[in-house]
Amino acid sequence: MIEAHRILVPVKGNPTDDEVIQLALELARRQKAQVFAIHVIEVKRTLALDAELQEEAERGEAILSRAEQVAEKVQQTLHTDLLQARDVGPAIVDEALERGIDLIVLGITYKKRFGEFDLGKTAPYVLKHAPCRVWVCRQSV
Amino acid sequence: MYVIIIGCGRVGARLATMLVNAGHDVMVLDLSPTSFDRLGSEFAGQTMVGNGIDLDVLIRAGIERAQAFAAVTQGDNRNIMAAQIAKHIYNVPNVVTRIYDPMRQDTFKALGLDAISPTVIGAQVFYSMLTGEESRENV
Amino acid sequence: MYAIVAGGGKVGFYLARELIGQGHEVLVIEKDGARVEAIANDLGNVVLKGNADEASLLADAGANRADVVCAVTGDDEDNLVICQVAKRRFNVPRTVARISNPANERIFRLLGIDATVSSTEIILSVIEQEIPSQSLVPLLRLRHTDVEVVDARLPSDSPLDGTALRDLRLPAESLVAIVIRNGEPIFPGGSTTLRSGDEIITLTRTAHEEALRKAFFLGG
Numbered sequence: 001m002i003e004a005h006r007i008l009v010p011v012k013g014n015p016t017d018d019e020v021i022q023l024a025l026e027l028a029r030r031q032k033a034q035v036f037a038i039h040v041i042e043v044k045r046t047l048a049l050d051a052e053l054q055e056e057a058e059r060g061e062a063i064l065s066r067a068e069q070v071a072e073k074v075q076q077t078l079h080t081d082l083l084q085a086r087d088v089g090p091a092i093v094d095e096a097l098e099r100g101i102d103l104i105v106l107g108i109t110y111k112k113r114f115g116e117f118d119l120g121k122t123a124p125y126v127l128k129h130a131p132c133r134v135w136v137c138r139q140s141v
Numbered sequence: 142m143y144v145i146i147i148g149c150g151r152v153g154a155r156l157a158t159m160l161v162n163a164g165h166d167v168m169v170l171d172l173s174p175t176s177f178d179r180l181g182s183e184f185a186g187q188t189m190v191g192n193g194i195d196l197d198v199l200i201r202a203g204i205e206r207a208q209a210f211a212a213v214t215q216g217d218n219r220n221i222m223a224a225q226i227a228k229h230i231y232n233v234p235n236v237v238t239r240i241y242d243p244m245r246q247d248t249f250k251a252l253g254l255d256a257i258s259p260t261v262i263g264a265q266v267f268y269s270m271l272t273g274e275e276s277r278e279n280v
Numbered sequence: 281m282y283a284i285v286a287g288g289g290k291v292g293f294y295l296a297r298e299l300i301g302q303g304h305e306v307l308v309i310e311k312d313g314a315r316v317e318a319i320a321n322d323l324g325n326v327v328l329k330g331n332a333d334e335a336s337l338l339a340d341a342g343a344n345r346a347d348v349v350c351a352v353t354g355d356d357e358d359n360l361v362i363c364q365v366a367k368r369r370f371n372v373p374r375t376v377a378r379i380s381n382p383a384n385e386r387i388f389r390l391l392g393i394d395a396t397v398s399s400t401e402i403i404l405s406v407i408e409q410e411i412p413s414q415s416l417v418p419l420l421r422l423r424h425t426d427v428e429v430v431d432a433r434l435p436s437d438s439p440l441d442g443t444a445l446r447d448l449r450l451p452a453e454s455l456v457a458i459v460i461r462n463g464e465p466i467f468p469g470g471s472t473t474l475r476s477g478d479e480i481i482t483l484t485r486t487a488h489e490e491a492l493r494k495a496f497f498l499g500g
Contacts (some may be wrong), residue, residue, distance in 0.1 A: 045328075045341050128406070169350055197415040218358045225391050229391060230387065244336055245334070248364075248369050251368070252364070
């Protein structure tokens with residue numbers, strides 16, 4: 001089994017959130033690792049980076065609460081953080097660097113764009129730039 | 142009237158010919174001499190190879206006595222700059238410029254330039270032909 | 281300060297890098313995909329792909345809250361339009377345009393763009409500083425005014441050798457700021473005496489330049 005001590009799980013309010021949190025927690029349980037869940041609020045350039053975005057902040061807190069509930073059910077600790085950044089992908093990579101993360105677990109939904117399956121822009125960015133191991137979980141169709 | 146046209150593309154050439162046929166005195170400027178081929182060998186106006194945003198070229202082309210100026214080069218920004226030079230520096234009475242980008246056309250119209258956007262006009266014409274009505278929107 | 285740099289060529293890139301180093305928020309706008317990637321790799325997530333002369337893109341870029349827009353693409357006419365759109369449509373307080381053709385400085389000024397930078401002019405003035413001549417070398421124009429900082433190097437047989445500054449007949453609205461002698465700056469007082477070979481840095485209105493030149497070189 002691979003070793004991981006600090007696991008980062010970005011959550012965005014998708015159906016895949018629960019799955020990736022559970023996966024990370026299960027691995028953490030076996031390895032006695034720490035899990036960090038983050039939600040990134042994307043701030044458009046028309047606003048300052050530290051602008052107060054009440055609606056988005058409330059939504060973000062709700063998403064993180066849900067993740068905490070999942071952790072409570074299995075009696076494990078989950079660290080959560082709400083971030084504001086211009087782009088989600090770079091924010092995830094920066095967090096991974098700053099916190100010395102050794103595994104990122106990312107969930108993606110099954111999305112089609114122009115009739116083709118589309119990975120979105122966050123997953124490819126994280127896969128390309130992350131300093132550590134990345135697991136991507138695609139939801140079932 | 143003495144008219145200067147910068148840009149001898151399809152529109153510039155056609156406009157030049159129309160004006161000459163109507164009896165006006167026309168000078169066409171373009172960076173490339175081969176573009177004047179579009180005027181045909183019978184063109185009765187004048188042509189000059191040169192940069193329409195260069196003051197020396199414009200003076201040699203007679204801008205100080207021009208009564209009209211049309212900027213129809215391929216570049217929106219070049220047209221915008223030339224039109225402003227003609228209007229605000231040389232006070233040419235009648236200045237018209239082509240600006241393809243609708244948003245830029247908006248901005249410069251607000252600045253007092255007579256700007257035509259073929260994009261906007263074209264879409265409006267297609268709209269009327271397809272729906273049988275005039276578009277009420279100023280998209 | 282939030283600065284938008286339009287144009288991701290060498291000038292734009294280094295300008296952005298300096299501004300970021302000084303702690304400012306910067307966004308580079310560049311239309312070439314490969315350049316965009318290169319800039320993102322070097323400077324981080326501070327670049328947007330697109331045409332800076334398009335109002336819709338400037339809107340996305342947050343031009344509404346930009347403190348300054350620097351148009352540093354390679355084409356003067358593009359830089360003109362970028363600055364005009366930024367100023368008129370988004371009320372950006374300061375706009376700076378790079379110009380390659382020095383003749384455009386006048387045109388830009390007449391069309392409302394006060395701050396222009398022409399590297400051609402700068403290089404010319406550096407060249408002129410190295411060549412002794414009987415002319416005033418313009419070093420800098422103080423923005424929004426017609427006051428220039430000019431450099432006059434007195435020749436080796438200057439009629440002003442031994443003249444005190446207070447006895448110099450300078451035109452009105454001219455101020456001698458510094459005299460440089462053998463590489464050392466002298467902050468002058470009225471009794472400071474000029475010597476041949478001195479380099480005199482003066483502030484003056486453009487209209488008085490000719491009178492100033494005569495004063496320095498013809499002992500007027």
